[in-house]
Amino acid sequence: MAKPLPLLLLFLLFLTITTTTTSSSSSSSSEKLKRMKKKKITHFTVYWHDIMSGPNPSGAMVAQAPTTKTSTTGFGLVRIIDNPLTKGPTMSSDLVGRAQGFYASTSMEYVGLMMAMNFAFTSGKYNGSTVTILGRNEVFTEVREMPVIGGSGLFRWAQGYAQARTSMLNMTTGDAVVKYDVHVMHY
Structure with missing residues (x-):
């Protein structure tokens, strides 16, 4: 049986990487929107x-x-x-x-x-x-x-x-x- 602590740590690491990747692509999308021409x-x-x-x-x-x-x-x-x-x-x-x-x-x-x-x-x-x-x-x-x-x-x-x-x-x-x-x- 797997120990819960290593699985929890692995899950948190995965969540951190996913969140960081998502937020960096969101910020690049935000940057693109900011650079979009003004009305x-x-x-x-x-x-x-x-x-x-x-x-x-x-x-x-x-x-x-x-x-x-x-x-x-x-x-x-x-x-x-x-x-x-x-x-x-x-x-x-x-x-x-x-x-x-x-x-x-x-x-x-x-x-x-x-x-x-x-x-x-x-x-x-x-x-x-x-x-x-x-x-x-x-x-x-x-x-x-x-x-x-x-x-x-x-x-x-x-x-x-x-x-x-x-x-x-x-x-x-x-x-x-x-x-x-x-x-x-x-x-």
């Missing part, structure tokens, strides 16, 4: 072009309720988008990316959309990065604010907000240009 705040402005008319619309209606066509708010409409994002308010301005996602008309009382989209950058200093916006957009309000809920690339761990202001709306065609001021906190 940054980035502000950028883009123009979002929702093109419904012409030969190349930037979105498509994918669903509607039976009452959507008679609703004054378009309630029940769902539209998938791949909208151009430009530096300025005209399509001749530099293309910086695409707004890809969808919006749905979710209010029976006013034109209110639920927006879910990624701003996917294809040029400039944010090329290859994305910002994800998910929120409520009451279209005829002067300034609408929606949360930034994530991102990738340069905007990894992103959080923040986007403010939307309609720059142009053609009530006949439905085409719109919206200025997005985006404020993002990220590493």
Whole structure:
């Protein structure tokens, strides 16, 4: 039969080595976290072009309720988008990316959309990065604010907000240009 004291000593030695190894790797992980870049705040402005008319619309209606066509708010409409994002308010301005996602008309009382989209950058200093916006957009309000809920690339761990202001709306065609001021906190 083994003596309890040597086994206890062996167990304590093993525990000490394990604890020392774990705490040294924890401290190296902590050191890595401390050296991680500080949070940054980035502000950028883009123009979002929702093109419904012409030969190349930037979105498509994918669903509607039976009452959507008679609703004054378009309630029940769902539209998938791949909208151009430009530096300025005209399509001749530099293309910086695409707004890809969808919006749905979710209010029976006013034109209110639920927006879910990624701003996917294809040029400039944010090329290859994305910002994800998910929120409520009451279209005829002067300034609408929606949360930034994530991102990738340069905007990894992103959080923040986007403010939307309609720059142009053609009530006949439905085409719109919206200025997005985006404020993002990220590493």
